[in-house]
Amino acid sequence: MSVRTLPLLFLNLGGEMLYILDQRLRAQNVPGDKARKVLNDIVSTMFNRKFMEELFKPQELYSKKALRTVYDRLAHASIIRLNQASMDKLYDLMTVAFKYQVLMCPRPKDVLLVTFNHLDAIKGLIRDSPAILNQVDETFQQLTEVYGGLSAGEFQLIRQTLLIFFQDLHIRVSIFLKDRVQNSNGRFVLPVSGPVPWGTEVPGLIRMFNSKGEEVKTVEFKHGGNYVAAPKEGSFELYGDRVLKLGTNMYSVNRPVETHMSGASKNLASQTQESIAPNPLAKEELNFLARLLGGMETKKPSDPEARFRLNLFATEEEEEQAALTRPEELSYEVINIQATQVCAGDYTSQIPLPTCNNLELRRPPLLLSNQHVTIVPVLTNRTSRGVKSWLGSWGSLRSRTRRGRAPARGTICLP
Amino acid sequence: MFRRERSIPLRGSAAALCNNLSVLQLPVRNLTHFGVVHGPSAQLLSFAPEGLPLAQRQLHAKEGAGVSPPLITQVHWCVLPFRVLLVLTSHRGIQMFESDGSIMVYWHALDSGDASPVQAVFARGIAASGHFICVGTWSGRVLVFDIPAKGPNIVLSEELAGHQTPITDIATEPTQGQDCVADMVTADDSGLLCVWRSGPEFKLLTRIPGFGVPCPSVQLWQGTVAAGYGNGQVRLYEASTGTLHVQINAHARAICALDLAPEVGKVEHCHGECVPDTQVCGARFCDPSGSSFAVTGYDLAEILRFSSM
Numbered sequence: 001m002s003v004r005t006l007p008l009l010f011l012n013l014g015g016e017m018l019y020i021l022d023q024r025l026r027a028q029n030v031p032g033d034k035a036r037k038v039l040n041d042i043v044s045t046m047f048n049r050k051f052m053e054e055l056f057k058p059q060e061l062y063s064k065k066a067l068r069t070v071y072d073r074l075a076h077a078s079i080i081r082l083n084q085a086s087m088d089k090l091y092d093l094m095t096v097a098f099k100y101q102v103l104m105c106p107r108p109k110d111v112l113l114v115t116f117n118h119l120d121a122i123k124g125l126i127r128d129s130p131a132i133l134n135q136v137d138e139t140f141q142q143l144t145e146v147y148g149g150l151s152a153g154e155f156q157l158i159r160q161t162l163l164i165f166f167q168d169l170h171i172r173v174s175i176f177l178k179d180r181v182q183n184s185n186g187r188f189v190l191p192v193s194g195p196v197p198w199g200t201e202v203p204g205l206i207r208m209f210n211s212k213g214e215e216v217k218t219v220e221f222k223h224g225g226n227y228v229a230a231p232k233e234g235s236f237e238l239y240g241d242r243v244l245k246l247g248t249n250m251y252s253v254n255r256p257v258e259t260h261m262s263g264a265s266k267n268l269a270s271q272t273q274e275s276i277a278p279n280p281l282a283k284e285e286l287n288f289l290a291r292l293l294g295g296m297e298t299k300k301p302s303d304p305e306a307r308f309r310l311n312l313f314a315t316e317e318e319e320e321q322a323a324l325t326r327p328e329e330l331s332y333e334v335i336n337i338q339a340t341q342v343c344a345g346d347y348t349s350q351i352p353l354p355t356c357n358n359l360e361l362r363r364p365p366l367l368l369s370n371q372h373v374t375i376v377p378v379l380t381n382r383t384s385r386g387v388k389s390w391l392g393s394w395g396s397l398r399s400r401t402r403r404g405r406a407p408a409r410g411t412i413c414l415p
Numbered sequence: 416m417f418r419r420e421r422s423i424p425l426r427g428s429a430a431a432l433c434n435n436l437s438v439l440q441l442p443v444r445n446l447t448h449f450g451v452v453h454g455p456s457a458q459l460l461s462f463a464p465e466g467l468p469l470a471q472r473q474l475h476a477k478e479g480a481g482v483s484p485p486l487i488t489q490v491h492w493c494v495l496p497f498r499v500l501l502v503l504t505s506h507r508g509i510q511m512f513e514s515d516g517s518i519m520v521y522w523h524a525l526d527s528g529d530a531s532p533v534q535a536v537f538a539r540g541i542a543a544s545g546h547f548i549c550v551g552t553w554s555g556r557v558l559v560f561d562i563p564a565k566g567p568n569i570v571l572s573e574e575l576a577g578h579q580t581p582i583t584d585i586a587t588e589p590t591q592g593q594d595c596v597a598d599m600v601t602a603d604d605s606g607l608l609c610v611w612r613s614g615p616e617f618k619l620l621t622r623i624p625g626f627g628v629p630c631p632s633v634q635l636w637q638g639t640v641a642a643g644y645g646n647g648q649v650r651l652y653e654a655s656t657g658t659l660h661v662q663i664n665a666h667a668r669a670i671c672a673l674d675l676a677p678e679v680g681k682v683e684h685c686h687g688e689c690v691p692d693t694q695v696c697g698a699r700f701c702d703p704s705g706s707s708f709a710v711t712g713y714d715l716a717e718i719l720r721f722s723s724m
Binding site for chain 1 (some may be wrong): 583627
């Protein structure tokens with residue numbers, strides 16, 4: 001499908017994430033300066049120039065599972081800690097909200113206005129940091145450059161790509177259920193009234209012309225809906241009235257946000273799709289993640305005591321309960337990537353795996369995020385057959401010998 | 416007036432593509448075949464009016480290089496003089512199967528040679544014209560395949576140039592036997608329509624320019640082109656001259672699918688139906704008289720059916 005979809009997907013989901021985190025920070029009465037630091041850290045990581053460069057490269061979309069890993073890392077680029085249950089819920093809320101926004105866009109091009117709404121709101125959250133504001137504005141310019149000149153047909157393809165990404169996602173969100181935006185079966189309510197999209201005429205008229213092009217007859221017919229003309233077009237400038245409300249912060253009012261797991265998926269085909277879709281550990285997806293995360297410059301907090309846990313649920317008990325009762329088919333199978341800056345070549349990372357006999361990779365406490373390292377598993381006398389199959393998908397790492405391989409000079413050896 | 420009939424359940428939901436429903440009627444066996452694209456797979460099923468769906472089959476796009484399984488853009492039955500073939504277009508190429516989807520008889524890989532890195536490469540738009548099958552591509556080129564009466568000896572006979580933007584849909588109707596009757600129309604993302612006459616060499620007869628919106632769906636009937644546009648309008652043109660005859664402000668959103676029942680002749684609003692909370696992505700008449708039609712919707716794992724009362 002379209003290879004220009006990822007920036008829109010990432011920025012809009014990121015925007016939703018910030019809205020939700022902002023709401024939870026208030027709900028947990030986190031002191032103002034700490035809350036501001038959280039948001040500033042996440043926004044500055046998100047809009048980092050190197051990261052944006054990777055993001056804007058033409059590429060296909062990866063799976064929801066792969067993308068979740070990026071947001072996991074992004075959230076933890078700040079001083080907050082999220083348990084898996086809270087991270088799952090956060091991601092659910094983000095994806096459902098953006099799916100709704102894409103579905104409801106009157107014109108395919110309006111997804112750009114939704115993105116601008118998110119950026120406008122993000123700028124409001126980090127008002128007092130001019131450096132970060134500048135980063136966001138630069139991204140705005142990039143969006144205008146890439147998407148400003150696209151045709152309606154290209155936006156149609158982007159829309160279709162996004163909807164395929166979100167297909168069969170029916171998680172119910174209580175804030176949507178309360179606002180009658182979502183039905184109890186998880187489907188979104190599609191209104192048949194209101195303004196038509198900019199450039200569309202109100203339905204109900206048949207006009208007939210003769211061979212000279214003169215209008216000779218008009219007939220009106222009753223259209224099922226109740227539509228009115230569009231008042232004006234939203235602005236695509238850096239500042240302006242977007243007109244469209246999709247993508248603005250719906251969590252401003254302090255309301256608890258629960259999600260209801262939709263239960264067992266009845267769609268065999270969608271389950272088949274997941275099983276024939278690339279395994280999250282597939283080489284391509286991990287390379288993508290390493291590229292993207294490699295561009296993320298994360299700062300270590302000066303004071304480890306500054307970290308605190310954020311809960312997406314009202315109580316800790318609820319959080320525990322949610323973790324236990326999450327349906328199998330909706331689990332995200334977290335990939336814990338602790339990728340640091342890596343050398344060119346096949347990207348490697350440490351992945352905590354069940355122990356392979358005696359070889360267990362563990363990052364030595366010495367390694368800090370700014371060091372330039374190549375992580376090379378060194379086979380020692382203690383290795384066994386199990387190691388080879390574990391490394392099966394990493395061609396350049398596959399050791400053809402049983403004996404240890406000397407690492408390159410300057411690299412740090414692992415025990 | 417139409418009323419709702421019992422829906423046909425699908426194994427997988429319909430993808431948010433345009434023209435996402437193909438119907439093949441087999442009146443002799445009183446069977447109707449339906450084809451719907453789910454994403455990386457397409458679902459075929461046969462249905463007899465009084466019973467349950469008889470047979471279901473899933474087809475996948477042929478794999479190739481790339482990160483994820485290739486997505487299918489369209490599935491469509493092509494009725495030729497001596498055989499019926501099922502054509503499946505994807506981001507890798509064009510596959511042709513026997514009408515029940517059991518055997519693949521032909522594979523054509525798309526040539527992405529001159530595509531820029533930001534361009535999506537795919538095939539889309541399928542129609543049969545005489546013993547030819549025409550398939551559109553991302554570049555605007557329309558590939559014409561010559562289909563033998565039987566066997567897999569299918570040959571790419573021509574590449575039609577006429578469009579600069581990705582093809583969205585192709586429609587054909589049987590030639591009346593006269594020399595200059597148009598029998599094929601192709602549509603693209605810019606809204607441009609090209610009207611052709613088929614033959615050993617296809618000839619471009621008319622161009623009907625767009626007006627800034629895509630034309631995702633087009634039909635041809637007795638010298639009239641019916642086109643649905645991204646701004647909700649349906650326009651009827653005379654195929655040979657390109658003159659606009661009728662303009663209908665039909666919908667409040669982009670039109671995704673348009674079908675004509677060939678045995679009926681007039682333009683009159685007979686019926687409006689609203690499928691609640693569903694974005695329609697495919698619509699077809701199930702019989703030539705237009706007495707019944709079927710509809711698919713994004714995220715919906717069923718085919719909705721309507722028939723006249």
